[in-house]
Amino acid sequence: MGAIDLHARASRDFAAKLEATKALLRRAAAEFAPVTQASSLGAEDVVITHLINALELDIPVFVLETGKLHPQTLALLERTRASSRAAVKVYSPVQEQVIAFVAREGEDAMYRSLDLRKACCYIRKIEPLQRALAGHKAWITGLRREQSGARAEVPFIEPDGERSKINPLADWTWGDVWHYIQAEGVDYNPLHDEFYPSIGCAPCTRAISLGEDFRAGRWWWEQESAKECGLHVKTDTNEKETA
Numbered sequence: 001m002g003a004i005d006l007h008a009r010a011s012r013d014f015a016a017k018l019e020a021t022k023a024l025l026r027r028a029a030a031e032f033a034p035v036t037q038a039s040s041l042g043a044e045d046v047v048i049t050h051l052i053n054a055l056e057l058d059i060p061v062f063v064l065e066t067g068k069l070h071p072q073t074l075a076l077l078e079r080t081r082a083s084s085r086a087a088v089k090v091y092s093p094v095q096e097q098v099i100a101f102v103a104r105e106g107e108d109a110m111y112r113s114l115d116l117r118k119a120c121c122y123i124r125k126i127e128p129l130q131r132a133l134a135g136h137k138a139w140i141t142g143l144r145r146e147q148s149g150a151r152a153e154v155p156f157i158e159p160d161g162e163r164s165k166i167n168p169l170a171d172w173t174w175g176d177v178w179h180y181i182q183a184e185g186v187d188y189n190p191l192h193d194e195f196y197p198s199i200g201c202a203p204c205t206r207a208i209s210l211g212e213d214f215r216a217g218r219w220w221w222e223q224e225s226a227k228e229c230g231l232h233v234k235t236d237t238n239e240k241e242t243a
């Protein structure tokens with residue numbers, strides 16, 4: 001049984017949510033330009049990219065290719081680049097920094113300490129993210145309130161340092177996401193069919209078991225409170241999380 005069979009269940013007010021999401025994306029393109037979508041190629045992000053393309057919005061998409069993504073994610077990236085009307089840009093880490101870090105700490109440094117894991121995330125994700133966001137007034141993410149306790153109050157639009165962060169699926173359920181994927185025939189990462197609800201780098205993502213939390217498969221060896229990587233920073237409290 002695949003992810004669509006398991007999860008696709010629209011909320012009663014899904015049609016209204018979808019219209020509000022479309023309106024927010026149109027507003028993002030009109031009022032927040034230049035704006036860009038950050039895509040991890042997860043289920044939420046492929047929905048947003050599909051909407052950007054369907055609405056013919058001038059919103060380019062970017063993907064952080066950390067050098068540690070699953071082959072299934074890389075294959076989806078290639079299919080997305082080939083099929084997307086909106087530009088899909090790929091940002092990679094600075095190779096000299098990766099080589100120096102791996103030579104010093106080893107390929108599996110992320111398992112040894114939180115500091116080393118965050119150092120790896122900084123080189124492979126945060127620095128490329130800063131380059132991807134440079135010059136943009138706003139960015140669009142797939143954050144949803146349902147994803148974790150830390151995200152329970154995600155607003156549709158929030159300040160994020162000098163720019164704004166727009167979260168058009170903030171009130172969507174997991175069932176809504178998969179209902180949209182099913183209804184629109186959206187291409188998605190086949191790892192979702194193997195019980196990976198949240199997909200990041202291969203060494204730091206595992207499948208989850210029945211009843212486990214949505215993000216239990218991300219940095220599963222760490223305390224729950226530490227499990228973010230710095231992509232989503234709460235600027236008011238300086239609290240950092242990593243997508």
Ligand code: SF4
Pocket residue numbers: 066068110117118120121122124125200201202203204229
């Ligand atoms: S998620 Fe893991 S492999 Fe990817 S950048 Fe962070 S520590 Fe490194």
